[in-house]
Amino acid sequence: MPDVNPFVYSRPVAPENVLDREPEISQLLSLARGGHYVRLYAPRRFGKTSLLRKALAEAERDGELVPVLVDLYGVLSYADVTIRIERAYSHLHGPIRKTIESILRTTGLGLSLGAPGISVKLQLEPRTDPLPALHALLDLPERVAERSGSRVLVALDEFQDIAKVGDFDKLLRSHIQHQGEVASYIFCGSEPGMMRELFDVKGRPLYGQAEPLRLGRLPDDEIAAYIVERFARTRRGADRVLDALLATARGHPQRAMLLAHRLWDEVAPGKAADEDDWQTALARTRNQVAAEFDALWRGLEANEQRALRAVALFPDAPYGARALGAVDLKKSGAHYAVRSLLAKGELEEEDGRTVFVDPLFELWLRDVQRGSPGDEDASV
Template sequence: MITDVNPFVYSRPLAPDDIIDRDEETHRLLAAAVGGHYVRLYAPRKYGKTSLLGRVLRDGERQEGMIPVLVDLYGVLSIADVAIRFERAYARQLKGRTRARIEEFLQSTGLGLSLGALGIGARLQLEPRADPLPALHTLLDLPLRLEEGGSFRALIVLDEFQDITKVKDMDALLRSHIQFQGEVASFVFAGSEPGLMRELFEDRERPLYGQAVPMRLERLGDADIAAYVAERFRSTGRSAGEAVNPLLAAAQGHPQRTMLLAHRLWELVPPGATATLSHWASAHAGALGELQPEFDANWRRLSTNEQKALRAVVAGDGSPYRRPVLEQLDAPKSSIRAALSQLLARALVEQRGEEYVLVDPLFAEWVRGLRGTGDATS
């Protein structure tokens, strides 16, 4: 039996007890939920957003008696997709008498809804022309049904919420229901693309304008990362030693990249040993090698101007409009400014005061390495 297991998980959302810090963010989200406020949470991809939401849902149920519901909307393209996601979310998370009561109600509607194996998805497969809209209306009204049974409040998290922009008038449909549920449900609208999230909640012409309190998930603090890494090494009979500081410098508070680098480092340190700078150099190189195909694919999806803008940010140390940099890249300032606007909207770049930085610090290293390779605008 394998007992010496790497404690650093980077390929999937973390269990609530394995998250680095995030105590303040958890408290803020729970306080808003208990107070009946709707929140829109933004975080770049791989920032631990889903892991945090899992912790909030767990603590909301344990500490506040709330009914937790997580709906993953990633990749939805139609009303049918959204209906299936809501039905499966309730199926996964409702329990006991509440589940039995809701299941009885759903089956009584005659719409093909069920918390069991055969639900609206099965019906739509058998009857492709069936209209899923009545089923979705019913599912969106379920918080009112939950309240009828004496439950305190539902906490409903809609993850990757920006993808509803691909479903015509979905935000209007959603608002027509949630505007009447403030006394029985709290919603967290979580997304990873700031441009689309702003469009949904800050455009006066959109139905959800002003409907949720904004909250951004920030990078992790170095002190929290250092304590976490040191403790995990220690609990598995190792020491992180002098590798901690270069790990912090490379990760720059990025949650998933922190876990990847720590995972790689741990793999190289034998039981009972202490990590050295040599271990760190090998771990760092291994992580960059693992990410090479991902970075190359992401790079080739960018336009030429977006590639130049990323090169300008990196070469200019956060100041992309420096004349020597623009001249070297043969890029007008106006084209870099326009490209940066797009990159900011997609959370590939973030702005800190007057400076810009790539969200992914390891991608920034990779982009820096393109200089002189001939691939800068390929």
């Protein structure tokens, strides 16, 4: 058997490698079966896409729902949205795919699940009006139900990005409000501020329309079992340094997998990880993520930077006089900055405390404070 690192950290994981999340998946599917809309929220890299793929695979396997996963990452226009929805349907297989192909053909709009679909047309003739095709795609669940009797489950991943696309939420609502019997929708997003803007502001088309479901951190014992099992399967041990890894990852799903990946790399087959392996893995991880945090940091307002520093240095009392004095921030400025960082998903409230979403960001910030921004040792 090839000696392959079993920890994926840079893309959604395959359904069989999704750890835990069973309660969320069954809740999601039970709401979907009932025709309810769900708004699934989690910070970046908490495993939203992995969970959606697993939930949709389960729904498809049971033959009860036609799963459609639309990736709206970075959409800027109706044309973009149209292309993404067409692409999402193109992942379907079997008889349902044929049914949908034939429905699309009858629209005469150039929509197709094969290679020469609307995406190609919009790219070759950028002045084509995408709206007729978009309307047809948004009506598709009704047509599918007429022909096949199946309910369509549409998951819209990175949904907050539609805020940049005109009145797309209005357009979407005008279609889906008639689809209670034929389609269910999951709106998935990672920016709490944007999601609130779309769903919690009175007068917005989707106001109050979806049942909120939040994806939290992963429990330490589940992460531990997952890591130990994969180390064992690849003839390695992690027991001695597992606690340190869990304490560093703080239940952040992607950070846990990244740290496990780096640690695994330090350990030869047949060996168990020791403290040196862990320290090297941690240093390499910190080095790997430093550029990302540097870019993130530069994009923040000065008061946001001050507030983050206060939280990192005085986690127990970031609004206290000592903390604010140390980072040169007024109380009102601190509250405003923290609100904005919560909306961006950099900080979150946990048991009445304000904490970093990403534990590695906090470590990086402490390094910066000490004057050594993560690259003490350029060789790692």
